[in-house]
Every structure is written in C-alpha cells, then in structure tokens.
Amino acid sequence: MMLTNADVVDLTGFRRALHRRPEVSGAERETAAAVVDFLAPTAPDLVLTGLGGHGVALVFDGVADGPTVMIRSELDALPIHELTGLDYQSETPGTAHLCGHDGHSAILAGVARVLARRRPARGRAVLLFQPAEEDGSGAAAVLADPAFAAIAPDYAFALHNLPGLPLGKVVLQPGPANCASRGMKIVLTGKTSHAAQPDAGISPALAVARLIPGLMALGPGGELSDDFRLVTVTHARMGEPAFGITPGEAQVWATLRTVRDDRMAALVAGAEALARAEGQGGLKVSISYHDIFAACTNDPGATALMAAALQAEGIAQIAGTMPLRASEDFGRFGAGAKAAMFYLGAGEASPALHNPDYDFPDALIPLGTRAFLRVIRDLLG
Structure with a gap:
C-alpha cells in the first residue's frame, strides 16, 4: 500500500504550511503541534510529545513481537531571511526552512498515513520528529529524555535532501557519512x-x-x-x-x-x-x-537493508562524495541502534542548503516515503 494522489496533495500542502511558519532550534512548539494535529487521523498506538524539548514520536505497533524501527526527521528551521519569493514563503522575518526539514517532516507524515492503513506485522515503527538538529543539541536531548527509553530503536534510518545531486537519485554507503x-x-x-x-x-x-x-x-x-x-x-x-x-x-x-x-x-x-x-x-x-x-557513521548492516529497499523501489543509487564535510545530528542515534542515513538528490541546479533562495523539492515527498516504507516492511512485514 502506497500514497494516493490525494495523499501527495495533502502532504505537499502540509509541507508548505510548515514552510510558512518556521521556528528555530529549541523553539519548535507550533511546528510540533502542527505535526500532532495533522497526523491525529492516523491514530498511532502511542504519541509522545515534549521529547528532548519539542520532539514528537508516533508509534505504530505490530501484532507480533519484533524489532523497533525508527525513522527520523527534523522540526527546526534556520535563522536566515528567505529570498525565494514563493507564495508560501516564510512569514517569520529572519527565519526560514532553508535546509529542507519541512520536506523531511512531510515524508515522515506520508509514512504515518500508510502505516495507519496497514500496521506492521511485528515489532513497531517509531516516527521521530526531532527538535534542534541545526545546533546539534536535539538528538542528545531526545536520547537523555526518560520517555525515549520506552521506544529506543534497534534500527534507525534518516535521509537528507542534497542539492547538487540529480533529482531523486540517492547516495548511500557504509562507514562515515558526516563529519x-x-x-x-x-x-x-x-x-x-x-x-x-x-x-x-x-x-x-x-x-x-x-x-x-x-x-x-x-x-x-x-x-x-x-x-x-x-x-x-x-x-x-x-x-x-x-x-x-x-x-x-x-x-x-x-x-x-x-x-x-x-x-x-x-x-x-x-x-x-x-x-x-x-x-x-x-x-x-x-x-x-x-x-x-558527533560523527555520523552508517552501520554496514543497516546500510545494506536501506540499499535493498531503495533497489526494490527502483530508486537509483549513484556514486557520490561521502562523508560530507557538513555535520548531522542523526549520528548520535548510532550509539544505541544500527543506523544509516542516505542523501536524496534535490537537483543539480538547486540552490545550496542554507542559501536564502533554497526550497525543498516537493517531488521528493513520495520518493522518500516509499524508501522508508519499504525498509519498514522488509524488517517488520
């Protein structure tokens, strides 16, 4: 079961709504509330709020015992003034989603919609909307939150869009991913x-x-x-x-x-x-x-699982530069789980991340959703 055309329209609208109302690291109160409200109809088996600040986790349980698989996105925006001129441009002067976290969260919302229609056969899927990625404090705060221990994952996956790569193509490899x-x-x-x-x-x-x-x-x-x-x-x-x-x-x-x-x-x-x-x-x-x-390092086993999921979905993997010099807060989750992150091309002509004219390509929402759903189904049925 995959996203419908109506889902894609809704998720695109959700992404653009988040884009209009950005909040910087540690201040994502309204963004977190918007996630909870938008995904309330998916009726998760557990909703945790206030994780490590304003983090949100949705848990979808399987019928039988099995591993816990976590997919992570980010909630925060950047303290940069947007210059895209889009009709959904940031309405908060000096703050904008210029790294694509609005798009990553829309992808996770897509995963939630499909899991609502068909729960995992076993284990559980955890969808984490993490706060404060941009300043490096969010993952550590989530991990230190006592509530997180109850949903600690065996596997953790994430993606980041990457301008300069062809649209929809993926770079993924085991070992160092970010400095x-x-x-x-x-x-x-x-x-x-x-x-x-x-x-x-x-x-x-x-x-x-x-x-x-x-x-x-x-x-x-x-x-x-x-x-x-x-x-x-x-x-x-x-x-x-x-x-x-x-x-x-x-x-x-x-x-x-x-x-x-x-x-x-x-x-x-x-x-x-x-x-x-x-x-x-x-x-x-x-x-x-x-x-x-912390350094972000892809576990070989988790990387192989993600690569197989991408191949099954027909999402092409290409050679690319890894690790990236840029840092990524996802690395901390690798201390307690088998973790892997991949890079999803945002287009060779796309403005760079953190540039005032950058915008997340909506065409990546169904692609990212398919990739994560496949790895969840491969592990949990």
Whole structure:
C-alpha cells in the first residue's frame, strides 16, 4: 500500500504550511503541534510529545513481537531571511526552512498515513520528529529524555535532501557519512588602557594575531580520510571601535571538524593547548564549546537493508562524495541502534542548503516515503 494522489496533495500542502511558519532550534512548539494535529487521523498506538524539548514520536505497533524501527526527521528551521519569493514563503522575518526539514517532516507524515492503513506485522515503527538538529543539541536531548527509553530503536534510518545531486537519485554507503564538528569560543581577557599608554594595559592583540593562523594550521582540510582535520575561524572581535583605547578583551570563534570522533578529541586538545599558551603576562583565557555534533557513521548492516529497499523501489543509487564535510545530528542515534542515513538528490541546479533562495523539492515527498516504507516492511512485514 502506497500514497494516493490525494495523499501527495495533502502532504505537499502540509509541507508548505510548515514552510510558512518556521521556528528555530529549541523553539519548535507550533511546528510540533502542527505535526500532532495533522497526523491525529492516523491514530498511532502511542504519541509522545515534549521529547528532548519539542520532539514528537508516533508509534505504530505490530501484532507480533519484533524489532523497533525508527525513522527520523527534523522540526527546526534556520535563522536566515528567505529570498525565494514563493507564495508560501516564510512569514517569520529572519527565519526560514532553508535546509529542507519541512520536506523531511512531510515524508515522515506520508509514512504515518500508510502505516495507519496497514500496521506492521511485528515489532513497531517509531516516527521521530526531532527538535534542534541545526545546533546539534536535539538528538542528545531526545536520547537523555526518560520517555525515549520506552521506544529506543534497534534500527534507525534518516535521509537528507542534497542539492547538487540529480533529482531523486540517492547516495548511500557504509562507514562515515558526516563529519563531527564543534564550535570553539576562545575569550581573552586583559586590561584596557589609554591608547597613548599601551604599556599600562594588557592587550590581547598579539594573542589574536597568533591564534588565527595557529588554529587554521591545526586543521588544514584536504582529503576526507580518517585523519581529516579542518579548523575554520568564523568570527573574531577585539576591543571597542575607538582610537583612544588599548583593547582589554577579545574573542576568537572557530569550528573544528573531523571525520572520526576520536580524531576530534585530539584536535580539541591541540586547539586548547594553543589557546592556553596565550595566558601569559596577565592575559586570562577561557574556552567554551557550542553546536557539538558527533560523527555520523552508517552501520554496514543497516546500510545494506536501506540499499535493498531503495533497489526494490527502483530508486537509483549513484556514486557520490561521502562523508560530507557538513555535520548531522542523526549520528548520535548510532550509539544505541544500527543506523544509516542516505542523501536524496534535490537537483543539480538547486540552490545550496542554507542559501536564502533554497526550497525543498516537493517531488521528493513520495520518493522518500516509499524508501522508508519499504525498509519498514522488509524488517517488520
């Protein structure tokens, strides 16, 4: 049993309704409520709300015992102003679904509609609408929520649309799928003074001048092998915009990126050593981390199951670049489940993700739904 034409029309309308009312990470209250309301007619056996914040999980039980299969989408949008000019463009200035999470959620809603008509024969299917993917906090919060333990999956699957790939074509392979990353914020605190007497203050100027190239040298990028390391300095600020004051405070922000989690630990240690070495002559150094993403690694068994489902549905797999340098919060679910994520082409001419003129292609809704339904049926009957 698959989606009807009427389903596709409804799901497209649902996707566009979500697109009009985007909410950023951690603030997805109305988006979560819209999901629950739209899918109420599917009558899940269990509905969990407030998971890890505003997460929602729908559970469809089979008749016999069996494994738990989870499919995940995301609820959050980005703090970027949309410039598509579409008639369903974001109605929230400065916030927009420019990564396609509205489309991913419409796909999951499609899965729910079909499961409502025919439950799994065994086990259970869990459809997770995850909050706060964009800042890397959502999956960890869902996993830490006591309510999640009752629906913890044996298998977990997800997709992400990917501009640059031909529309509807898939890239999938075992092993690393997305890099680990984290934002490192270094704050250097000294003492201001009159610019005519810099020796009376403690300026972080030379420390900043050394830190920026030093951090970048720790992560030069290059080939996406196990030893890949990339440090991108994303922001730097020092003192006040004035000519009469020697600066007494500065910040350097950088994103650290590796293919493997263990390599991230080594990169963090190197970056911290570099920063703390600047704590001389009264200059204080503090370090904090933000937007922390674990590496996303596809389990070989789960990948093989997803590949077989795609083949059975006639959804073509093509060669492509994996892992991606970009990070993905789905990786955390791989610690407790056999997990796999695939990339679904959004079109070679599509604007890139996070661009102000990007929009999710509605043609992918039935494709993504078919792929997930097939892997659920293969595992649960």
